[in-house]
Amino acid sequence: MQQALAGAERIFQIIDAPKEYETLPEQGRAKSFRSLTISNVGFSYSNSKEDLVLRNVHFHVKAGQTIAIVGGSGGGKSTLFKLLLGLYSPTSGWIEIDNRSGDSMGLREYRDYFSLVPQETILFTGTIRDNILDGNLEADEASVIAAAKKANAYDFIMKLSEGFDTAIGERGSRLSGGQKQRIAIARAILRDAPILLLDEATAALDNESEKIVQDALTKLMVGKTTLIIAHRLTTVQNADLILVMENGNLVEQGTHDALLLARGRYHSLYYTQLEESEDTEKIVQEA
Numbered sequence: 001m002q003q004a005l006a007g008a009e010r011i012f013q014i015i016d017a018p019k020e021y022e023t024l025p026e027q028g029r030a031k032s033f034r035s036l037t038i039s040n041v042g043f044s045y046s047n048s049k050e051d052l053v054l055r056n057v058h059f060h061v062k063a064g065q066t067i068a069i070v071g072g073s074g075g076g077k078s079t080l081f082k083l084l085l086g087l088y089s090p091t092s093g094w095i096e097i098d099n100r101s102g103d104s105m106g107l108r109e110y111r112d113y114f115s116l117v118p119q120e121t122i123l124f125t126g127t128i129r130d131n132i133l134d135g136n137l138e139a140d141e142a143s144v145i146a147a148a149k150k151a152n153a154y155d156f157i158m159k160l161s162e163g164f165d166t167a168i169g170e171r172g173s174r175l176s177g178g179q180k181q182r183i184a185i186a187r188a189i190l191r192d193a194p195i196l197l198l199d200e201a202t203a204a205l206d207n208e209s210e211k212i213v214q215d216a217l218t219k220l221m222v223g224k225t226t227l228i229i230a231h232r233l234t235t236v237q238n239a240d241l242i243l244v245m246e247n248g249n250l251v252e253q254g255t256h257d258a259l260l261l262a263r264g265r266y267h268s269l270y271y272t273q274l275e276e277s278e279d280t281e282k283i284v285q286e287a
């Protein structure tokens, strides 16, 4: 009884919470997209000026570009994505798409611009089909299959006893890490939004699984504007712009070549990673 009461209290808190959307217009598809501007954005989870998680973050993204975000753990990279998605509002500064703010266009329309592949895949109890359809509830069967194929998920799905109708267990507990990620990628492919936010998982996948996921991500990025929180050297090198974040500050930005020449933070991050990957290769070869 006591437990049920405590549970009920939390449920009522959620029911009573203010709605994000007062009206729910038709789920639209953002059609054109030209630019995304992040102007002097500052943010604190506690709304106080003392513990800012982001300070004066400022950059501009043009349609079709790939922006890599790198930097140490806790630097504020995933937080930046939460602000871009409108899950939190900046404490200072502003974010605009095609010179319009989220406030002026409405949160629903604003969010239609984005697809997210999060650092930790979020799946819900249900079938594989339900989880992929979450990207676009109106999609037909052919589109679901096409998305699964593009995400390199089709083959493993077909090997499961009930294919797309297989129940994946609580939060996808019956799938491996790499399989879950590929379901999340299929979902993002189906969603087909102009701006992709990819938060590369830090959790280690084995080499082969990582290659399959990487290949699916590359296919997902075709024709999109992509912001990618990157840990892999290859993703970073090919980006149009690299942003280096440390302790909430954007400490450097530029292309791979320019940042290497500058011999700053990126230079040292790059060579540390390079040495690590060479060490790994040596170990693999020796084994």
Ligand SMILES: Nc1ncnc2c1ncn2[C@@H]1O[C@H](COP(=O)(O)OP(=O)(O)OP(=O)(O)O)[C@@H](O)[C@H]1O
Pocket (backbone or CB within 6 Å): 045, 053, 071, 072, 073, 074, 075, 076, 077, 078, 079, 080, 119
């Ligand atoms: N919901 C939250 N409430 C309060 N503080 C938070 C919350 N989420 C993150 N933080 C803090 O904000 C800071 C930035 O975290 P964030 O997750 O953005 O880092 P990150 O750059 O993505 O790190 P990683 O590379 O490890 O994923 C950290 O100090 C973290 O403890």
Ligand SMILES: [Mg+2]
Pocket (backbone or CB within 6 Å): 077, 078, 079, 119, 199
């Ligand atoms: Mg993160």
